[in-house]
Amino acid sequence: MSEFGLFNYWVVMLLMMIGFYIVIAQGNLVKKLIGLTLFQTSVFIMYISLGKIEGATAPILIEGVTLYSNPLPHVLILTAIVVGIATTALGLALVVRIKESYGTVEEDEIHAKDESC
Amino acid sequence: MNMETVINMVLLSLLVVTAIAIVRIKDLFAAAMLAGIYGLLSASFFVMMDAVDVAFTEASVGAGISTLLMLTTLAMTGRFEKISGNYRPRLALVLVALTGALLIYGTLDMPAFGTAAAPVHEHVAPRYLNDSYAEIGIPNAVTSVLASYRGFDTFGEVVVIFTAGIGVLALLMRAEKPTPRTQTPTASMHEHMVLRIVAKMLIPLILLFGLYVQFHGEYGPGGGFQAGVIFASAFFLYSMLFGLSEARKVVNHVVVQILAALGVLLYGSVGIVSLMNGKNFLDYSALSADAVHGQHLGILAIELGVGITVTTVMIIIFFAFSGRNQIEGEKD
Structure with a gap:
């Protein structure tokens, strides 16, 4: 894959920036959380790409195989995914509460309500 | 190419x-x-x-x-x-x-x-790949690193998941009483006989698969985190098809909350036991006379703790959200 040596990382940066754009440029809180998920997954892709070795196999040790991909990024990301869903759930719970108190999940309407108080 | x-x-x-x-x-x-x-x-x-x-x-x-x-x-x-x-x-x-x-x-x-x-x-990866089989005795290097070499780290992650579960509960739990449950919440699903029968057959298989992933994690891909999520999804499927109130009869809310805490406690206690035996926190070789055997025991115990906590926290989160939804629906 040498002819596309950095392709993976560039795609990661692109995905990360798309997620970032959703977070800063769109007002709906649920959409922002989806953007944050995109951002998060792009980081996962980056770590996992770093751990890959050309021609290697999954790090489950068996006879006769000498080249394995790096298990360390896998461990870090595996736990990060489950922690990620737990924190996203917390974020969504906050959105639900905001909806109940303000009657909207649009950022500008929430600001307007805050100022009129 | x-x-x-x-x-x-x-x-x-x-x-x-x-x-x-x-x-x-x-x-x-x-x-x-x-x-x-x-x-x-x-x-x-x-x-x-x-x-x-x-x-x-x-x-x-x-x-x-x-x-x-x-x-x-x-x-x-x-x-x-x-x-x-x-x-x-x-x-x-x-x-x-x-x-x-x-x-x-x-x-x-x-x-x-x-x-x-x-x-x-x-850096450390060659050590994990070359020595983990002799030191831990299990083929899946990811599980060795996750549960043993970086066990302390994983403990932290489990506590974060537990805390997030508590956070969701604190935000979305309401006193249970304002739901008279006169109507069945997912009445539309009750009419789908095919869905219901297929799901009924699938749920035991999903649970069985969850258990397999939990206990086979040392030899193949799998472990407590994945098993927890899979196990929880069987309960989600059940409550989506048969309604939330039916699902609440199967899964007692108090028991689920206690289990979530127990999973973390189990993980932590393994660490304390190894401390008591004069080894480092979460050094499982203290658990048995034979170091590799101790590692096996320790990994089984903490993976079980992880599995229990992840399953129950996912169930807590799901029930908190859909329970809220149901109350919301009645208000409108």
């Missing part, structure tokens, strides 16, 4: 296309579904990258539970995004382009993808 490169590039391009579609679409229901597709695509990509354990987790979390929670939230917050806000997308675009350009500039001196001599492979 070999086949693997082609698949790799196709998957990555599909990810980009999906992400752009998510930006442009105003229907949040579709955005949530696209996010699910995004999760599934990244899981396929992880398989290509030899990260089978990670792919497993991402497939069940990114494509499954995450989408489910988004949809439950949307049922309460409304399906469509407001079309015009007074945001300045051009300014945001400039900022994003600038940051992206800097980040890409940063990648330029990174070692090319897939090189075996990259610095990331030269």
Whole structure:
């Protein structure tokens, strides 16, 4: 894959920036959380790409195989995914509460309500 | 250019296309579904990258539970995004382009993808791959690192998951009484006989598969995190088909909350036991006279703790969301 040596990382940066754009440029809180998920997954892709070795196999040790991909990024990301869903759930719970108190999940309407108080 | 490169590039391009579609679409229901597709695509990509354990987790979390929670939230917050806000997308675009350009500039001196001599492979990874079989005695290096070498780290992650579960409960729990439950909440599903019968047959299989993933994690891809998510999804399926009040009869809320805490406690106690025996915190060789045997015992115990906590926290989160939804529905 040498002819596309950095392709993976560039795609990661692109995905990360798309997620970032959703977070800063769109007002709906649920959409922002989806953007944050995109951002998060792009980081996962980056770590996992770093751990890959050309021609290697999954790090489950068996006879006769000498080249394995790096298990360390896998461990870090595996736990990060489950922690990620737990924190996203917390974020969504906050959105639900905001909806109940303000009657909207649009950022500008929430600001307007805050100022009129 | 070999086949693997082609698949790799196709998957990555599909990810980009999906992400752009998510930006442009105003229907949040579709955005949530696209996010699910995004999760599934990244899981396929992880398989290509030899990260089978990670792919497993991402497939069940990114494509499954995450989408489910988004949809439950949307049922309460409304399906469509407001079309015009007074945001300045051009300014945001400039900022994003600038940051992206800097980040890409940063990648330029990174070692090319897939090189075996990259610095990331030269630190602790060789030790894990060369010595873990002799020291821990299990073939899945990911499980060895997760549960034993970096057991303290994983303990922290489990506590974070537990804390997030408590947070969701604190935010969304309401006194249980205002639901008279006169109507069956998912009456529409009750009429789908095919769905009901197929699901009834699937649920025991899902539970069995969850147990397999839990206890086979040392030998193949799997472990407490994946098993927890899979196990919980069987309960989600049940409550989606038979209604929340039926599901609450099966899963006692108090018991689930106690179990979530017990999982963390089990993990922590293993650490304390090894401390008491004069070894380091979470050094499982203290658990048995034979060090490798002790490692086996320790990993089984803490993976069980992880599995219990992840399952119960996912159930708590799901019930908190859909319980809220039900009350909401009655108010309107």
